[in-house]
Amino acid sequence: xxxxxxxxxxxxxxxxxxxxRRSSIADKAKARPPKPQAKSHARQLPATEIVACDVxxxxxxxxxxxxxGHGVYCSEAHRRQAEG
Ligand SMILES: [Zn+2]
Numbered sequence: 001x002x003x004x005x006x007x008x009x010x011x012x013x014x015x016x017x018x019x020x021r022r023s024s025i026a027d028k029a030k031a032r033p034p035k036p037q038a039k040s041h042a043r044q045l046p047a048t049e050i051v052a053c054d055v056x057x058x059x060x061x062x063x064x065x066x067x068x069g070h071g072v073y074c075s076e077a078h079r080r081q082a083e084g
Pocket of ligand 1 (some may be wrong): 055
């Protein structure tokens, strides 16, 4: 009778452990879909508009460009050169 109890307990522990493993695998599968979204977001980042400096025609992202009164410039020096 004692062995039957131990056997039953062992089966219950194994069953619970496998259930946990299965649910954690399912969680990992659920966690996977956001990854491709993050990749597609990273692919969208270089879509920043590229502008050319009005003085030296160097191409740079609009976020790094200096926007002056008469155009777009790569540096403060070129903005001053063009606009005085
Ligand atoms: Zn320039």
